[in-house]
Amino acid sequence: MTMLRCAALAVCASAVLLSAGAGISSADDSHQVLYEAWGTGTNSANQVGYVGGNGTDIQQETNVSLPWSKTVTSSSLPVWNMVAQNATDNGSISCRITVDGVVRDTETATGGYSMVTCAVTPQ
Numbered sequence: 001m002t003m004l005r006c007a008a009l010a011v012c013a014s015a016v017l018l019s020a021g022a023g024i025s026s027a028d029d030s031h032q033v034l035y036e037a038w039g040t041g042t043n044s045a046n047q048v049g050y051v052g053g054n055g056t057d058i059q060q061e062t063n064v065s066l067p068w069s070k071t072v073t074s075s076s077l078p079v080w081n082m083v084a085q086n087a088t089d090n091g092s093i094s095c096r097i098t099v100d101g102v103v104r105d106t107e108t109a110t111g112g113y114s115m116v117t118c119a120v121t122p123q
Contacts, residue, residue, distance in 0.1 A: 030075035034098040037084040037116075038067040041091020046113070050082040063087075080104075081119045089113065 035050045045064040052059045053072040061068075064084075074080065086093040089112035096106040097118045109116035 030073050031100050032071060033074050033080050034069060034071050034096075035080075035082045035118075036067065036069045036096045036098070037064070037082070037093065039086060039091055039093045042066065042086050042088040042093065044087040045093060046085040046087045048082065048084045051080050066093075079119075079121050081117065083115060083117050085115045086111075086113055 033053075035048075037045055037048050039045070043066050045066055045068065047060060047062050048064050048068060049058060049060045050070060050072075051057070051074075053074050059070075068084075080097050080099065082095050082097060084093055084095050086109070092108050092110040093114060093116050094106065094108040095116045095118040097104050097120050099120060104120040105118040107116050107118050
């Protein structure tokens with residue numbers, strides 16, 4: 001059952017992460033992007049997926065200890081996304097994306113093996 005959840009997260013994360021960048025032109029400047037995930041009632045995530053620095057590569061980490069964070073410097077597409085899945089059958093999992101020091105999105109999902117998605121697109 002856990003393997004099925006992990007496979008579903010990988011497929012969902014890929015679809016969400018790739019579709020967000022469609023139709024966006026390149027940016028000329030670089031941005032500092034901070035991805036974060038944390039939970040209540042859990043200290044781990046099955047997987048965390050996020051868009052890497054070049055805006056098109058999808059990074060994925062498995063069996064992640066929470067709280068978790070990753071900073072990337074992005075100088076291409078101004079679109080950033082992340083997906084995380086709770087590794088337990090209770091509690092909640094949250095995500096946050098901060099761009100150039102400004103919190104741009106924070107989301108929380110509650111329940112067993114729940115998934116949360118944060119996304120930032122151009123304004």
